[in-house]
Each structure stands twice: as C-alpha cells, then as structure tokens.
Amino acid sequence: xxxxxxxxxxxxxxxxxxxxxxxxxxxxxxxxxxxxxxxxxxxxxxxxxxxxxxxxxxxxxxxxxxxxxxxxxxxxxxxxxxxxxxxxxxxxxxxxxxxxxxxxxxxxxxxxxxxxxxxxxx
Amino acid sequence: xxxxxxxxxxxxxxxxxxxxxxxxxxxxxxxxxxxxxxxxxxxxxxxxxxxxxxxxxxxxxxxxxxxxxxxxxxxxxxxxxxxxxxxxxxxxxxxxxxxxxxxxxxxxxxxxxxxxxxxxxxxxxxxxxxxxxxxxxxxxxxxxxxxxxxxxxxxxxxxxxxxxxxxxxxxxxxxxxxxxxxxxxxxxxxxxxxxxxxxxxxxxxxxxxxxxxxxxxxxxxxxxxxxxxxxxxxxxxxxxxxxxxxxxxxxxxxxxxxxxxxxxxxxxxxxxxxxxxxxxxxxxxxxxxxxxxxxxxxxxxxxxxxxxxxxxxxxxx
Numbered sequence: 206x207x208x209x210x211x212x213x214x215x216x217x218x219x220x221x222x223x224x225x226x227x228x229x230x231x232x233x234x235x236x237x238x239x240x241x242x243x244x245x246x247x248x249x250x251x252x253x254x255x256x257x258x259x260x261x262x263x264x265x266x267x268x269x270x271x272x273x274x275x276x277x278x279x280x281x282x283x284x285x286x287x288x289x290x291x292x293x294x295x296x297x298x299x300x301x302x303x304x305x306x307x308x309x310x311x312x313x314x315x316x317x318x319x320x321x322x323x324x325x326x327x
Numbered sequence: 328x329x330x331x332x333x334x335x336x337x338x339x340x341x342x343x344x345x346x347x348x349x350x351x352x353x354x355x356x357x358x359x360x361x362x363x364x365x366x367x368x369x370x371x372x373x374x375x376x377x378x379x380x381x382x383x384x385x386x387x388x389x390x391x392x393x394x395x396x397x398x399x400x401x402x403x404x405x406x407x408x409x410x411x412x413x414x415x416x417x418x419x420x421x422x423x424x425x426x427x428x429x430x431x432x433x434x435x436x437x438x439x440x441x442x443x444x445x446x447x448x449x450x451x452x453x454x455x456x457x458x459x460x461x462x463x464x465x466x467x468x469x470x471x472x473x474x475x476x477x478x479x480x481x482x483x484x485x486x487x488x489x490x491x492x493x494x495x496x497x498x499x500x501x502x503x504x505x506x507x508x509x510x511x512x513x514x515x516x517x518x519x520x521x522x523x524x525x526x527x528x529x530x531x532x533x534x535x536x537x538x539x540x541x542x543x544x545x546x547x548x549x550x551x552x553x554x555x556x557x558x559x560x561x562x563x564x565x566x567x568x569x570x571x572x573x574x575x576x577x578x579x580x581x582x583x584x585x586x587x588x589x590x591x592x593x594x595x596x597x598x599x600x601x602x603x604x605x606x607x608x609x610x611x612x613x614x615x616x617x618x619x620x621x622x623x624x625x626x627x628x629x630x631x632x633x634x635x636x637x638x639x640x641x642x643x644x
Contacts, residue, residue: 215577216556217549221537260556262577281644289560290575292567292632296639306640309633310557311483320638 206253208327209233213243213257213269214287219310223256223287226314231327240264240272247273252282253325259288259295267302274303283324287312349394349425352377353401357444361396361427377402381414395419397438398427409435464597464614469493473599475561476522476610480603482635483557484532484550488608492600496611503584505529505548507555510576516566518614521596522555526582528605529554544582552578558610561635568631 210232212223224234235252237243241264243257255273259266266286273279285306286299296307306320350373351362362372377397395415402408412424416437426434426441434441473490480486504525511518529547532554537546555578563573596613633639 216553218533218536218546218553221541225537260575260577283643289557289563291560291564291635291637292572294567294572296633300641304641305643306638307633308638309635310560311479311636313636316636316638320640323640324643 206325207233207251208325209235209250209252210321210325211235211237211243211246211252211255211257213237213240213246213255213261213266215239215258215261219258219287222312222314223317226317227321230318230322232321232325240266240269243269244272247276247279251278254283254285254321255279256285256287256321259286259290259299267298270299270302270304285320285324287317349373349396350375350380351396352380353398355398355400357398357427357429358396358401361398361442365396377411377415380418381411383418394423394425394440396425396427399429399432405432405435409437412437468612469597469599471562471565472558472597472610472612473601475558475565476599476601476608478635479554479557479561480601480608483536484554485535486532486603486605488601488603490599491602494598494600495595496598502609505544505551505580505582507548507551507578507580509555509559509578511559511563511573512576513571513573516571516573516614518612520555520559520562520613521609521611522551522558523609523611524551524554525606528603528608531605548580548582552580557635562612564632564635 208231210227212220212227212234213236214220214223215238220236220238224236227234235246235250237246239261240257243255244264246252247255255270257266257269264272266288270284270286273282273284283305284303285308286304287308287310288295289310290296291309299307305324308317308320349362349365349371351358351365352374354374362374365372380395395412397408397412399405399408402411408426412435415422415424423440424438426438428434428441428443431443473493477488477490480488502523504523506521506523508519508521511520526544526547529550530542533541533543533546533550536550556575559575563575566573596611599610599612601608601610
C-alpha cells in the first residue's frame with residue numbers, strides 16, 4: 206500500500222498543517238486545492254489515503270468522495286473527511302458518499318496521526 | 328416562513344418585535360439634533376406622543392422601536408419625566424430609555440442611558456448600538472457567536488480572547504487589516520459572517536501554527552479565512568442543536584487599509600469586539616433571515632452532531 210496521502214483543502218493553512226503533521230511521521234503528502242484538483246490527482250496516481258475538506262470551490266468534498274469512490278482503484282482506499290462541518294446530517298451524508306471517517310476541525314496533530322496510522326502504515 | 332423583522336425570540340423574556348429604530352419624543356432643537364444623529368447611524372426614527380405611550384394608546388406594535396429618547400421639554404421637566412417613564416414602562420416594560428440632558432443634568436430615575444448637549448456623535452453611536460443589540464438579536468445568539476470565536480481562537484490558534492463590547496452595525500463600516508467574509512444560507516436562516524484582525528496579529532497566529540518560515544500577508548490571509556471558517560463551523564453546529572440548518576459558503580478574504588463593507592441586509596449586523604494580548608479581533612454576524620418558528624431551546628438528548636476535534640471512524644470495507 207502506498208504511504209502517499211492526498212490532502213484536499215482550499216485553505217493553505219490547513220494543507221500546510223496537515224503536511225507538517227504527516228510528513229513529520231514519514232508520510233508523503235500531495236496537496237490539492239479543491240475537489241476537482243483532488244479527483245485529477247487521484248486519477249493520476251494511487252494514494253494510500255485521501256484526507257479532504259467538504260466546503261470547497263469548484264467541486265466540494267462530498268462530490269469528490271463519490272467520484273473517487275467510483276474509480277476502479279479506489280474502491281477500498283481510506284477516504285477521511287477533515288471539516289468544520291459537524292452536524293449529524295452532514296456526517297451521515299459523508300458516510301453514504303463513501304467516506305471511512307470524519308474529523309471535525311480544528312484537528313490535534315496527534316489525533317490525526319493516530320487515525321492515519323490506523324489505516325495507512327508508514 | 329417568518330422574517331426576522333417580524334419576530335424576535337428571547338428566552339429570558341417575552342417575545343419582542345424586532346426593533347431597528349428609536350422613538351424620539353418632542354421636537355425641541357435638542358431632540359431634533361438627537362433624531363438626526365440616530366438617522367445618521369442608519370436607524371429609523373419615529374416621534375410618538377408621550378401621552379399615548381403612557382396610556383398604552385400607542386402600542387408600538389409594528390413600529391421599529393428599540394429605544395425611547397426624552398428630554399425635559401418633552402416630558403414636563405425633570406421631575407415629570409420619571410413619572411412619565413414609569414407609566415410608559417407599564418405598557419413597554421423592556422423598552423430602554425435615553426435621557427437627553429442639558430449641560431451636565433443628571434438623568435431622572437429609571438433612565439438607563441444619558442447623553443448631554445455637545446456629546447460626540449461617536450458616543451451616541453456606541454451608546455445606541457450597545458443598547459439596541461439585545462432588542463434585535465437574542466442573547467443566546469450573542470453567546471453562540473462569542474463562544475464560537477473565543478473557543479476557536481483558543482483551541483486552534485492558542486490565543487486567549489475575551490468579549491469586551493457588542494454593538495449593532497446598521498451602516499457601512501470602513502475596515503483596515505485582513506477581513507474574511509463567509510455567506511451562509513439554509514431553510515432556517517441566511518446571512519453572512521465576518522472576521523477581522525490586523526495583519527500583525529494574524530502573522531503571529533501563523534507563526535504559532537506553522538512556524539516562522541510561513542509568515543507573510545498571503546499566509547495571514549489564508550489563516551483569517553480558516554479562522555472564519557472554523558468560527559462559522561462552530562456557529563453552525565450550535566444552531567443545528569436548535570434545529571436551524573445552514574449551508575456554509577467559501578470564505579472571501581480581503582486586505583486593505585480602507586475596506587468599506589456596505590450593509591446589504593435590512594437587518595443590522597451584530598458586531599462583537601474581542602480583546603486579546605495581540606490586539607482586537609472583530610466578529611460580525613448579519614442575519615438577513617431567520618425562521619423564528621424553528622428557533623427553540625437547544626436539544627441536549629438527541630445526537631445532532633460531533634464536537635470540534637472529535638473523530639468518528641466508520642471502518643474500512
């Protein structure tokens with residue numbers, strides 16, 4: 206399994222924080238600024254996990270998760286949401302779309318790493 | 328769906344009409360001047376008869392009234408004003424009253440606020456907006472916005488902040504520094520939220536979060552956008568517990584020394600001033616619409632969402 210993680214968020218602060226946290230633990234990180242870019246990245250390369258925001262321009266995280274889950278080589282890839290969205294309705298929608306987990310911002314680096322290590326060995 | 332302008336929900340007291348203006352009693356030169364200043368602030372001004380207010384003949388129902396301004400000429404002198412106000416309060420128990428005094432004249436009993444001849448417009452601005460905000464926005468909403476901002480600053484950016492002032496903003500406002508705007512809408516409410524801070528303050532937060540190598544205006548603007556995003560995310564979660572569902576927009580971040588935000592909503596915005604060791608932070612929420620029928624006490628037993636920082640793992644296929 207690839208230890209490369211695709212981080213999709215329109216905010217550079219969050220992408221930077223996630224990169225810092227994950228690369229510090231030995232993961233490779235590729236960044237995308239929205240769902241459409243994230244989907245293109247996923248089509249071009251196999252990632253071990255996708256960490257994505259929900260509210261983004263061009264294509265939101267929910268649509269991207271559905272699209273990535275539809276890719277043949279992403280049927281079992283962990284897709285984790287990292288969002289300020291926290292309502293039960295949204296979390297359930299994410300699960301229905303194909304997400305494997307949901308984390309509400311702000312994230313604590315240790316908690317994020319603990320979750321990532323659970324699904325992607327370094 | 329009811330409009331916010333039609334109803335106001337305050338759990339601490341009876342339901343009020345939303346009131347976005349002031350009643351100015353009397354037509355003396357002093358009161359005319361006060362009325363003009365209120366109009367400059369963007370508020371509607373009406374001039375009801377004190378006698379009608381005191382007897383209950385003027386119900387204020389349907390009027391945009393949040394404050395009653397009186398002076399000696401309009402109320403039978405200082406000695407008569409307290410009695411007139413007492414009678415008015417029998418019919419309008421929650422209507423704040425402003426005494427417009429001559430010289431350094433003290434306010435008669437019962438008046439919460441006082442201004443004097445020659446007082447600065449800015450003083451009146453602050454006084455009126457401070458007096459009015461609870462008439463327009465429910466206390467719980469002020470608490471939700473305040474707590475969301477303070478908790479986000481503390482948990483995400485290690486910055487302790489405290490609420491020092493709450494005002495209404497009914498007119499355009501010139502800002503400096505960095506400002507993030509986010510629109511929100513849904514079946515329950517619609518409006519926008521703004522977060523504003525200085526470039527210096529935001530740069531320190533960037534350094535705390537990402538390290539010194541990440542400083543710069545671009546990083547400060549990105550952080551401001553994320554700050555707004557997280558504050559609004561918390562507000563959304565809190566409103567969901569009251570069954571008000573919102574969809575959040577994408578933050579728009581602006582920087583400038585003289586950025587003018589125009590008031591597009593009919594409803595004045597709620598402006599919170601937070602103080603911190605690094606300087607002030609302003610959070611503004613303007614509701615264009617709120618479905619009052621959906622506003623109820625917070626649900627505590629139902630599972631309506633996740634907490635900030637919480638992780639829910641659904642498992643792998």
